[in-house]
Amino acid sequence: QPDPAQGPSPAPDPYGPPAPGQQPYGQQPYGQQSYGQPYGPPYPTWGQGYSPYARPSSVNGLAVASLVLGVLCCFPAVGLVLGVIALAQIRKKGQSGKGLAIAGSILSSLGLALWVTALATGGFSDAWEGFKKGATEGAAFSVVKGQCFDAPGESLGGLTYDVEQVPCTGEHDGEVFGEFRMTGGAFPGDAAVSDAADEKCQPLQDAYAMDSWALPEDVDVYYFGPTRQSWRLGDREVTCIFGNTDEHATLTGSLRADESTLDTYQITLLKSLNALDAVLWEEPEDYPEDDLPGYRDWSRDVHDSLDEQIGALRAPSWPDRADKQVEALVKDMEEARDEWAKAVAAAEDDDVDSFYIHYDKGYDYVDGPSTVTARKALGLATKRPSYDEEGDDGSGEPSSGELNV
Template identity: 50%
Template sequence: MSIPPPPDPQGPYSQGGFAPGQHPQGPYPPQGPYQGPYPPQGPYPPHQPHLGAWGQPFGTHPRQPPVNGLAIAAFVLGVFCLVPAVGLVLGLVALARIRKRGERGKGFAVAGSVLSSVGLVLWVVFLSTGAAGDFWDGLRGAARGEGTAHALSTGQCFTTPSGSLQGVTYDVDEVPCAEGHDGEVFASFALPGGAFPGDAEITRAADERCYALQDTYAMDRWALPADVDVYHLTPTSQSWRTGDREITCLFGNTDERGTLTGSLRNDATRLDPDQHAYLTAELQLNLAMDGMPVAETVEEDLAGYRSWAERMSTALGRETGMLRGHSWPAAAQRPVAVLVADLEAARREWDLAAEAADAGTYYEHLDSGFGLVEAESTVTARKALGLDTTPPVYEEDGGDAGEVPGREV
């Protein structure tokens, strides 16, 4: 009994297992042109891509390795020359990691290392030549506002870009006072905080304080040229918002296109003790003179002028007391004594003016008082002390004899 072989698992058409004289019946006829689809079925439809060796479809791009972050940081530090030593270290570390991990960014790492190396060399030269000190000095100067109107201090002379002390200015150039200049600073003070008070109020405060402070710097009013007047630099509404509260007092030429040459400073730093003592005594009278009433004539304000005459008498009393109390050098003792006698006589005239019942009487004693104050004895005493002997210029306020003279300076 024979046992037939087991059936082929692939079916009767596999491996040529057909009965003799039979042909397979299917889509592949042994003869004739191809008819029908090829193949009718299969594991790879025409629209489906085959898989490649990396487990990815042949039809897509392979994923790229990431860019090294240290390489980018090194490049940025190198370009901007920020802490070049750090940029160099980051660049070298980035190159090592790129080789080890297969990351991208080698160009960034190399460029950052080279630029940081150059920056490091420049920093070494910068520090070794002293340029660093100049840099920080300039930086501190900018922070303090040097080279601007806010940086001026007492005793400095300066020029402005426009050559004028009118309008608004931000930039100034300090120059030696021996050279031609537009202004010389003699004092400064700060206004209180709060809301911006307005240009008019700031100007009023500047006029009042600056004229009062000029004698602390230029004690000898006789030495001030006739073409010199008091000016000031004040905050604007814009600078006020940034904290600017300072008013700077300065001397300038009354001619807008004119300049000054030489310092006008006359204080304890420039005067000998005798000159300083004389001018300190004379200052008492000058300050009282500045308090002259604003009314142009005595008739308009007799009471105000009488009050002013009292202040003049008091100032003359203080001046003569200070002149008597100082020990003068031999050459100046007699001239100063004669001056004291004239000032005492002038004081009596001012006392009488303060008691005048009418304008006519007031004018009479006023003229006598001024005559004694401006007597030749003042010039003689000044000459003995080595001070300026040219009296300040006075100008009449009008054509009437009854009008009161006022100082230009």
């Protein structure tokens, strides 16, 4: 201890050597360490805890939703309600997004006004019909009568989603000759669609290609029909198409021969010949000896059709180039009409042998020389179609009326 007589000892220099009898700072014995603050007062703290920055306020979610619905204009009433609620929440909670809520409310109000106007004027129903039409066309492409096209993969078989329209004057995979619509609620199945096409495409073919002799032998009938998926969207259309029997071959030139491409005299002759062919195609499937009453009724129909077509061909005044040729055809038809009358009488008498005799004579005029000369005089095709083996007697002339095209 310093001598009291010498007065107080000077304060030690904190930066100089320690005074006699003192330990250097930081080296005091255990239990005698100083816990003071030799480096001055503590650092000041921030006013908001440990974060040196102020936290931003959150954006109101309803304001964002209101703006989205206002832009999309899909649910304008909902967007307007959300915008009003968002403004109230922003004022109460101090959130941001006031501009979003105002913009969403304005856009939703405009959208709601448009919807009300559309409903009042009927514009909504027109738009809905347009939407359904667009959905249908998106599910099943549409081709119309008279168009020619190329199919993907150069094949008319299988599932097709789209085709490329091309001019009929050049090579193409198919030519549309007609279409019809199916009815019903549930999809009837692929077999039902095929049966409907077989039934209804044939008369459409006769109307589009009236001169069946002009159809190439390698041409067959195909169709586009609805699928189960497109049916659900309202697709009911079946499209009838000409295509080549060889999937690797194409067609060239249009096969159209109807009232838009033929003259009056050609149309008159073809209508008469085609009407009679339609009756001949109704021949019973069994043999006459197995179904003589059926053949009797059918023979009467053939007789009546001949009588009607004879009158149709005698009515007009034919041009000089075809007058004699058509007259010769009419005479052959009159003779055939007499043979079919005798066939009816034989069937009524249950005389099968006599029926066969008049049946064969009645068929002699069909596609005979007078038909060829009349066609040639009017500028129609003159090459007879080929018949199947059952209907071909080896002479190239038909004997049963069954025609493969």
